[in-house]
Amino acid sequence: HSLHSYGYVVNEFPHDPNAFTQGLVYAGNDTLFESTGLYRHSSVRKIALRTGKVQILQKMADSYFGEGLTLLGERLFQVTWLTKIGFIYDRKNLKKSEQFTHEMDDGWGLATDGKILYGSDGTSTLYQMDPQTLKVTRKHVIKFNGQSVRYLNELEYINGEIWANVWQTDCIVRISPNNGTILGWILLQTLRQGLIAAGYNGIDVLNGIAWDSNNNRIFVTGKLWPKLYEIKLHPAQKQYNDDVIEQLCLP
Numbered sequence: 001h002s003l004h005s006y007g008y009v010v011n012e013f014p015h016d017p018n019a020f021t022q023g024l025v026y027a028g029n030d031t032l033f034e035s036t037g038l039y040r041h042s043s044v045r046k047i048a049l050r051t052g053k054v055q056i057l058q059k060m061a062d063s064y065f066g067e068g069l070t071l072l073g074e075r076l077f078q079v080t081w082l083t084k085i086g087f088i089y090d091r092k093n094l095k096k097s098e099q100f101t102h103e104m105d106d107g108w109g110l111a112t113d114g115k116i117l118y119g120s121d122g123t124s125t126l127y128q129m130d131p132q133t134l135k136v137t138r139k140h141v142i143k144f145n146g147q148s149v150r151y152l153n154e155l156e157y158i159n160g161e162i163w164a165n166v167w168q169t170d171c172i173v174r175i176s177p178n179n180g181t182i183l184g185w186i187l188l189q190t191l192r193q194g195l196i197a198a199g200y201n202g203i204d205v206l207n208g209i210a211w212d213s214n215n216n217r218i219f220v221t222g223k224l225w226p227k228l229y230e231i232k233l234h235p236a237q238k239q240y241n242d243d244v245i246e247q248l249c250l251p
Helices: 189-197 242-249
Strands: 003-014 021-026 031-036 043-048 054-059 066-072 075-080 085-090 096-101 109-112 117-120 125-129 136-141 152-158 161-166 171-175 182-187 206-212 217-222 227-235
Touching: 003 189, 021 152, 021 217, 031 066, 043 066, 066 117, 066 152, 075 109, 109 161, 117 152, 125 152, 152 206, 161 206, 171 242, 182 242, 189 217
Parallel strands: 003 182, 021 066, 021 206, 066 109, 109 152
Antiparallel strands: 003 227, 021 031, 031 043, 043 054, 066 075, 075 085, 085 096, 109 117, 117 125, 125 136, 152 161, 161 171, 171 182, 206 217, 217 227
């Protein structure tokens, strides 16, 4: 039976409350790259983990809505909402170096295992792409009990798994990149609830997963969230039956 776990917070860090987080990636040395959305406010930024300070900001043209982001070697790949256009930036200075066209229906999430790109487009399909050509090489439809898991959003490659935010939920789904099966769910309801209880009413959904592979740290945040959290996973004490997962995690 697939494993369900809670994320519990081991560290919290400041995060720009105006950042509509669409892509998040850890880049070593306590730095992150982030892609933000909303027309006229979209950007790619380099941020300091500890302070949340934006060290480099590359604004996007007003007509683009920034989405998923991943780092492959020296290059950041970014996709954009409602288009098949993406951009490549130099990680050193965030200068835009290339534009590309992809074959997904839309641009939502991006991740990499260091060789290939993984992408999502807001459906239940997880795509694999060749980073040289941006052609789709494989795709899997992600299903839970025969039901499509729609709205796969921000992606991260973690220890041989793809983790995906499911838009409009407080859940992360763990997917096998080999065959698209679901390995488990991570329930993060307490994060958003805690922020709302603390008076942060303007926040949007959980979105953004980053992985520090050297130190085994997992970071998550959300759109317009004032905090970025380092979490660890706890196995869920009670075995959630599938109806509960469907209710919490399938919008």
